[in-house]
Amino acid sequence: MNALHSSSRRLLESPIGRTPRWLLVVAALLLIPSYLSPLWTLTMFAPQYPDGLRLYIYSYRLDGGNHGQDVHEVNVLNHYIGMRDLSSADFTEFKWIPFVVGGLALLFLRAAVHGQLGHALDVLVLYLYFAAFALWSFGFKLWTYGHNLSPQAAVHVDSFMPPIFGYKKLANFEVYSYPGVASYMLAAVVVVLAIALWLGWRERDRSATL
Amino acid sequence: MTKPRNLLLWALALVVVPGLIAYACAPKAPKAARTAAGATSDIAQAALKTYVAPGDLDEYYMFSSGGHSGQVYVYGVPSMRHITTIPVFSPYPATGYGFDDDTKKMLGGMNWGDAHHPALSETNGDYDGRWLFINDMNARVARIDLRDFKTKQIFGPVPNVSGNHASSFITPNSEYALMGSRFSIPVPKGTYVPVERYAAEYKGVVAGIKIDPKSGELSLGWEILMPPFDYDLGDGGKGPSDGWAFFSSYNTERATGKLEVTASQRDRDYIAAVNWREAQKAIDEGKGDMLGGVKVLDPKKVPGVVYFLPCGKSPHGVDVSPDGKYLVGSGKLQGVTTVFNFEKVLTAIRNKDFTGDEDGIPVLKYEDIKDAEVPVGLGPLHTQFDDKGYAYTSLFVDSAIAKWKLGTWEVVDKVPMSYSTGHLCVAGGDTAHPNGKYLVGLNKLSHGRHLSVGPSQPESSQLVDISEEKMKLIYDAFTEPEPHYAQMIKADKLHPIEVYPKEESHHPLAIWDVKDAGLTRNGDKVTVKVAEVRSTITPTAIEVNEGDTVTLAITNIEQTTDELHGFGLLDYNFNIVVDPGETKTVTFKADKAGVFPYYCTNFCSALHQEMQGYLVVKPKKG
Numbered sequence: 001m002n003a004l005h006s007s008s009r010r011l012l013e014s015p016i017g018r019t020p021r022w023l024l025v026v027a028a029l030l031l032i033p034s035y036l037s038p039l040w041t042l043t044m045f046a047p048q049y050p051d052g053l054r055l056y057i058y059s060y061r062l063d064g065g066n067h068g069q070d071v072h073e074v075n076v077l078n079h080y081i082g083m084r085d086l087s088s089a090d091f092t093e094f095k096w097i098p099f100v101v102g103g104l105a106l107l108f109l110r111a112a113v114h115g116q117l118g119h120a121l122d123v124l125v126l127y128l129y130f131a132a133f134a135l136w137s138f139g140f141k142l143w144t145y146g147h148n149l150s151p152q153a154a155v156h157v158d159s160f161m162p163p164i165f166g167y168k169k170l171a172n173f174e175v176y177s178y179p180g181v182a183s184y185m186l187a188a189v190v191v192v193l194a195i196a197l198w199l200g201w202r203e204r205d206r207s208a209t210l
Numbered sequence: 211m212t213k214p215r216n217l218l219l220w221a222l223a224l225v226v227v228p229g230l231i232a233y234a235c236a237p238k239a240p241k242a243a244r245t246a247a248g249a250t251s252d253i254a255q256a257a258l259k260t261y262v263a264p265g266d267l268d269e270y271y272m273f274s275s276g277g278h279s280g281q282v283y284v285y286g287v288p289s290m291r292h293i294t295t296i297p298v299f300s301p302y303p304a305t306g307y308g309f310d311d312d313t314k315k316m317l318g319g320m321n322w323g324d325a326h327h328p329a330l331s332e333t334n335g336d337y338d339g340r341w342l343f344i345n346d347m348n349a350r351v352a353r354i355d356l357r358d359f360k361t362k363q364i365f366g367p368v369p370n371v372s373g374n375h376a377s378s379f380i381t382p383n384s385e386y387a388l389m390g391s392r393f394s395i396p397v398p399k400g401t402y403v404p405v406e407r408y409a410a411e412y413k414g415v416v417a418g419i420k421i422d423p424k425s426g427e428l429s430l431g432w433e434i435l436m437p438p439f440d441y442d443l444g445d446g447g448k449g450p451s452d453g454w455a456f457f458s459s460y461n462t463e464r465a466t467g468k469l470e471v472t473a474s475q476r477d478r479d480y481i482a483a484v485n486w487r488e489a490q491k492a493i494d495e496g497k498g499d500m501l502g503g504v505k506v507l508d509p510k511k512v513p514g515v516v517y518f519l520p521c522g523k524s525p526h527g528v529d530v531s532p533d534g535k536y537l538v539g540s541g542k543l544q545g546v547t548t549v550f551n552f553e554k555v556l557t558a559i560r561n562k563d564f565t566g567d568e569d570g571i572p573v574l575k576y577e578d579i580k581d582a583e584v585p586v587g588l589g590p591l592h593t594q595f596d597d598k599g600y601a602y603t604s605l606f607v608d609s610a611i612a613k614w615k616l617g618t619w620e621v622v623d624k625v626p627m628s629y630s631t632g633h634l635c636v637a638g639g640d641t642a643h644p645n646g647k648y649l650v651g652l653n654k655l656s657h658g659r660h661l662s663v664g665p666s667q668p669e670s671s672q673l674v675d676i677s678e679e680k681m682k683l684i685y686d687a688f689t690e691p692e693p694h695y696a697q698m699i700k701a702d703k704l705h706p707i708e709v710y711p712k713e714e715s716h717h718p719l720a721i722w723d724v725k726d727a728g729l730t731r732n733g734d735k736v737t738v739k740v741a742e743v744r745s746t747i748t749p750t751a752i753e754v755n756e757g758d759t760v761t762l763a764i765t766n767i768e769q770t771t772d773e774l775h776g777f778g779l780l781d782y783n784f785n786i787v788v789d790p791g792e793t794k795t796v797t798f799k800a801d802k803a804g805v806f807p808y809y810c811t812n813f814c815s816a817l818h819q820e821m822q823g824y825l826v827v828k829p830k831k832g
Contacts, residue, residue, distance in 0.1 A: 080816070080817070154745075
């Protein structure tokens, strides 16, 4: 028991090489776009909107195409089906996501400096937990918008889940929902961290076992 | 075993590839099908040249004057589709123009105007796409802002000017819009002189209306007292003739009565050449006599400001060539159009080579200043130019357009028109750099070329392809009365807004949230802030007392293209239309007790029919 414990500790404390450390730095850099460009983009076309309406979900705010006007327009349309106005104030995610992402970046850099296998493992686990929770949180928010429709609305529609990925036809609208560049970068973080971990594992102290 | 470098490449690929897929997935436009056709006959060629497929845009804007409708019509060329109407001098319920407080005030109690000659603003002799000016016979000039295609100012009536026909031609840097009286009257207005004393005591006036280079605001520059001729058309000189303005005139006989005879006796009438820099200088120096409340220059007392160039017979158009070297004067009662060389005009003025004078205005010698008489055909009226050195002259009597070469003065082609062409309009045809390509003949008669609509007939505007050596008539369009002249500008020179941005709203009564809508009372004056947004007018009921003066301030709080809302109040004489982001006020007396529905008149949304409310007017006690 003691031997197992100490060998696993040795494993977690085994130093990782230069490449995995740089990969941790790269992972931290990949978080930057989530402050600059949208995580998710919804594009809606209808016959009377040939140029489309666009919603951009950033990590810290909601924005629309046409100088932000599309958010207002989507709200005007949604009021007919009794949907609550989309507003940045409703998204608690906009407060905690930027904070958590910053914290994670600091942890990535810490792991890069200390250069231990355990740190790389920790940040990967933390990061996966964050990503899954954030995705669920946004998804649940959309579900809530689509399922809390005012019974007094002028137009009655069945509760619906707005599309998270891909295409969905909603009334006269073609709705396309795709992750933005920032989300692909966030997904890439997982890959980069996993590679860092794997390289570190390969170069581990051979005497240690888990 | 894979090397770390390869792994990095793999990682990069994993990032880039989904990114590209995402980019490709998010569509830029809905899918639409389009078909192309090919054909070779003349008719098929014309069809291809004028067919603008559904969803496609025209290449040029054409702004046609609406004549006595008091409006401006906007066409797309080459499709010749009428796109919209800009009301200028007359109320237009379709856009609510002339019913809200501001535009009503701008119309100044006049419900008609006769708008003949639109002029696009110019910089260095070329259209700059900022404003469109247009004259009214009632001594007014209006400015339309091409940022929103709305009439922003109606300037006038200008004192002493009667029948502002020779207007609103513009100078090459939009220094002035011109004015010239087609009717001579005893001045100032209000003076009584029997018509028998016309020749000596009636006066014509030409004027320059100053245009503020930044705001476009119009104000009076200079006025010149002229002999009692009929001043018809005008043009601003450019290049070597910059600084001069030209006005054609007829009835130099100073006749009255049956003018069609009495004003057609002389073989030559005049083109007045005005040195507007000198005119402005004289006014700035305080010269001139007070007349009708403004300073007016008398050429007898202020020499060197205006000269007469003899031109045969009863000229209509006086048109300056793109290089500014030539003036083309078209005597409508003859078979030639006359080309004057401006350099020779200047030489004659310098040498004081005059044959006499008219009320103190020196008259130059025709033979000294003329370069050519071009045998264009009968009834030449108006000339425009293309980009290849050709001139195009409309022939009213011949019902045709003649194409001729500047320099060789040779007529190279003619195309028949249906029928009786007045003005013509070439793309950029009065600028320093014409576009050519399209010409529109603005014809006075259309009979038989359209489905019959009874005795009240439309006019016709015919599109001619002038891109090749032979002119080709390619389209007939019909227009409501009555386009006189038009301006054609490349579509990419205009960049109109489609909503009034909320940030730019400075209206003191504007509101942007339906929560701010409501009524405030000050004695018997009631102000109601009204918000319109799909699909409610807030407030949905307004209660006032009989006899109250009510001001409605209606804001369309939409910021979406084409979401216009109306406000029609039944049994009251107004309908307001507010564009997205616009605020308009309308003031009326609630002089009838009872309940009056109001509703959105401009169809806006699926629940447009529900967009309504009630004005409840409580009867006076006793």
